Amino acid sequence: MTLAGKPLTGSDAASTRPEREVEIRFRNVTKTFGDLVAVRDLNLDIGKGELVALLGKTGCGKSTMFNMISGLMAPGSGEVQVMGKSPFRDFDWFRGKMAIVFQNDRLLPWRTAVDNVELGLEMMGLGKSERRERAMHWLEKLGLKGHENDYPHALSGGMRQRVSISRAFATDAELLLCDEPFSALDEMTSMRLRNEFASLVRENRKTAVFITHSIDEAFDIGDRIVVLKRPAEIALDLDMTGGVDQAERERIRATIHRTLSV
Amino acid sequence: MTDVNPERQVSAGRVFEAGRQAFWLAAPFVLIALAWQAASAFFPPFLFPSLIDVFGRVLDILTTWSQFSSVLATAMRILGGLAGAFVLGAIFGLTIYNFRIADRLLTPTLIFFQGIPALSWVVFAIIWFHGVEFRILFIMIMTTLPAFTFQVVGALRGMNKDLAEMVMSFRPTRKKYFTAMVLPSVLPEIVTAWKVNLGNASRVVVVAELVGSSGGVGFELLQQQQLFDMAGALAWTLQLVFFVLLFQWILSQFERMAFRYRAVSERSS
Ligand SMILES: Nc1ncnc2c1ncn2[C@@H]1O[C@H](COP(=O)(O)OP(=O)(O)OP(=O)(O)O)[C@@H](O)[C@H]1O
Ligand SMILES: [Mg+2]
Numbered sequence: 250m251t252l253a254g255k256p257l258t259g260s261d262a263a264s265t266r267p268e269r270e271v272e273i274r275f276r277n278v279t280k281t282f283g284d285l286v287a288v289r290d291l292n293l294d295i296g297k298g299e300l301v302a303l304l305g306k307t308g309c310g311k312s313t314m315f316n317m318i319s320g321l322m323a324p325g326s327g328e329v330q331v332m333g334k335s336p337f338r339d340f341d342w343f344r345g346k347m348a349i350v351f352q353n354d355r356l357l358p359w360r361t362a363v364d365n366v367e368l369g370l371e372m373m374g375l376g377k378s379e380r381r382e383r384a385m386h387w388l389e390k391l392g393l394k395g396h397e398n399d400y401p402h403a404l405s406g407g408m409r410q411r412v413s414i415s416r417a418f419a420t421d422a423e424l425l426l427c428d429e430p431f432s433a434l435d436e437m438t439s440m441r442l443r444n445e446f447a448s449l450v451r452e453n454r455k456t457a458v459f460i461t462h463s464i465d466e467a468f469d470i471g472d473r474i475v476v477l478k479r480p481a482e483i484a485l486d487l488d489m490t491g492g493v494d495q496a497e498r499e500r501i502r503a504t505i506h507r508t509l510s511v
Numbered sequence: 512m513t514d515v516n517p518e519r520q521v522s523a524g525r526v527f528e529a530g531r532q533a534f535w536l537a538a539p540f541v542l543i544a545l546a547w548q549a550a551s552a553f554f555p556p557f558l559f560p561s562l563i564d565v566f567g568r569v570l571d572i573l574t575t576w577s578q579f580s581s582v583l584a585t586a587m588r589i590l591g592g593l594a595g596a597f598v599l600g601a602i603f604g605l606t607i608y609n610f611r612i613a614d615r616l617l618t619p620t621l622i623f624f625q626g627i628p629a630l631s632w633v634v635f636a637i638i639w640f641h642g643v644e645f646r647i648l649f650i651m652i653m654t655t656l657p658a659f660t661f662q663v664v665g666a667l668r669g670m671n672k673d674l675a676e677m678v679m680s681f682r683p684t685r686k687k688y689f690t691a692m693v694l695p696s697v698l699p700e701i702v703t704a705w706k707v708n709l710g711n712a713s714r715v716v717v718v719a720e721l722v723g724s725s726g727g728v729g730f731e732l733l734q735q736q737q738l739f740d741m742a743g744a745l746a747w748t749l750q751l752v753f754f755v756l757l758f759q760w761i762l763s764q765f766e767r768m769a770f771r772y773r774a775v776s777e778r779s780s
Contacts, residue, residue: 319680344682355677359695359772368691372681402774420681 269296272424272456273318278327280313287313288481290327295458300450302471303460306509310481311460312352315428318458319349331424345373347424348417353433354409356401362412363388363397369420387415391445407438414442418449425450425457431466443469464505468498476508484508560742568746578731582750585720585728588644589712589754592651592719593705596659599652604663618664621657629654629715633722643724650719655708662704666697702766706759713755 273295280288287310295301305311316322317329320336320343329335334342348369356365366384375383388397391411401409410430417425427446431439447470450457459470467474468489476485485508487501544562551559572578603621606613632653636646670693678692720729728751735743 321676321680341682347680349677349680351673351677353673355673357674357678357691357695359770361772368678369681371691372678372683372687400772400774402772 600659
C-alpha cells in the first residue's frame with residue numbers, strides 16, 4: 250500500500266531508505282507477562298542517526314519495548330541488539346552510551362537541579378569540575394540558568410522535565426531514549442519542549458527513539474514514524490524525511506487514525 | 512505619637528512568638544510539677560518528696576564525678592547497644608532485602624525474638640556470659656536488633672522504584688548505586704528508627720544493668736529502692752530522661768540539616 254507515492258509498510262519503507270549502520274535491532278522479539286502478550290514477534294531496525302517516533306495506543310507495549318532497548322528488561326524470546334550488543338546481558342558496556350528521558354521527570358529529590366544533571370556523569374566517573382561545567386552548560390541551554398541550586402520540589406513540572414532532558418544530554422550519549430517525556434505537561438510547554446528536543450537531537454547528531462501516543466507529537470519530532478498495534482507489532486512504518494505538505498500530512502494522519510482504531 | 516521602627520517591631524514579634532512557644536513547651540511539665548509539689552505537702556517524703564529535694568539530688572548527681580560517671584556509663588551502654596544493633600540490623604536488613612532465602616529464615620526468627628521480654632535476655636545473658644559489659648551489650652543488641660532490621664528492610668522496600676530504575680539506567684557500579692540512590696533514600700527512615708529505638712533502649716538499659724553491674728542508672732535505681740529514697744529514684748530517672756531528650760534533639764538537628772531538600776507543606780507543618 251502506498252500513499253502519495255510514499256511507501257507505508259515496514260519492508261517497503263526500509264528498502265527505500267538509504268543504507269545506514271543499524272543501531273537498534275529487534276529480531277523476532279516476544280515479551281509476555283503471564284498470559285498477557287505485550288510484544289509479539291517484533292522485527293525492527295533503527296539506523297544510526299535516525300530520529301524515530303514510536304506511536305501506539307496506551308498499553309500496546311511501547312514502554313516494554315523501550316525497557317528492552319535500555320536493558321532494564323530482558324526479551325522473552327528473540328533478540329534485542331543495540332550497537333551490536335545485548336543491552337540486558339552486556340549491561341555495563343553501555344555506560345555512557347545511552348541516556349533516557351522518562352515519562353515523569355524522575356529527579357532525585359535530595360539533589361539540586363545541577364546535582365541531578367551530574368548524576369549520569371558521576372556514574373561515568375568524570376571529575377568534579379568537568380561534571381559541573383557540562384551540567385551548567387546544558388542547564389543554561391535549556392533555560393534554567395539561575396535555578397541550578399534549586400531542589401526539584403521548588404521547580405515547576407516543565408522546569409523539572411527540562412532538568413531531566415539536561416541530565417540525558419549531559420552524558421553526551423550516542424543513543425537517546427524518551428518515553429513520552431512531555432505527556433504530563435500542558436500543550437504549549439509540551440510543544441515548545443519537543444521542538445527544542447528535536448533540534449537538540451539533530452544538532453548533536455544523536456540516534457533517538459521517542460515514544461508517544463500523540464500523532465501531532467510524532468509528526469513534530471519523527472524523521473520516521475513507526476505505528477504499533479496492540480500487542481506491539483509494526484502496523485505502519487513511515488519515512489518523513491524531506492518534509493511533507495499539509496494535504497499529505499492530513500492523509501497520513503487519517504491512515505494512522507484508521508490503523509490505531511482497529 | 513511615637514515613632515515605631517518597623518524592624519524593631521518585626522524582631523519584637525519574633526521574640527513574642529519564641530516566648531509563646533517556650534510557654535507551651537513548658538506548660539505540661541509545670542502542671543505536673545505543681546501537682547507533685549501539692550502532693551508532697553500532704554504525703555510523707557518517701558512517697559512524694561518535695562521537688563526542691565529532687566532538684567538538689569539532680570544537681571548533686573551532675574556535679575559529683577562518681578555519680579555522674581554512672582550516668583555516662585549508662586549513656587555509653589545505650590549508644591553502644593544501639594550502634595551494635597544498627598550495624599547488625601543493617602547487614603541483616605540488606606541480606607533479607609537481597610536474598611529470598613534470608614527473608615524466609617531470618618524474618619520469622621526475628622519476629623520470634625521480638626516476643627522475648629528484656630528480662631528473659633537478662634537471665635540468658637547471666638547464664639551464658641561472664642563479663643558484665645558484654646552481658647549488657649548482648650541484651651541491648653538482642654532487644655533492639657529485630658526492630659532495627661525490620662526498619663531497614665522497610666526502608667529498602669519503600670525505596671522509589673522509578674527513581675531506582677532511573678539511576679540503574681546510567682549503569683552505576685554497586686558502590687555508586689548505593690551512595691547515590693540507596694543511602695539517601697533510606698536515611699530519613701533510618702534516623703526515625705534511631706529515634707524510636709533510642710526510647711526503647713533507654714528503657715531496656717536499666718533492666719540490663721541488673722546483671723550485676725556496679726554502676727549505671729539501673730544500679731543506682733536499685734540502691735534507691737533498697738533505701739526507700741524516692742527523691743533519689745526520681746533524680747536518677749530524670750538523668751535518663753534528660754539523656755534521651757538530649758540525644759533526640761541532636762538527631763532532630765541532624766534531620767533538619769540533612770533533609771532540607773524536602774518540600775514543606777504549609778498546611779501540614
Ligand atoms: N512488569 C509488568 N508486569 C505485568 N504486566 C506488565 C508489566 N509491564 C507492562 N505490563 C503490561 O504490558 C502491556 C504493555 O505495557 P506498556 O507499559 O509497555 O504499554 P505502553 O504502550 O507503554 O502504554 P502507555 O502508553 O500507557 O504508557 C500492558 O497491558 C501492561 O499492563
Ligand atoms: Mg508507557
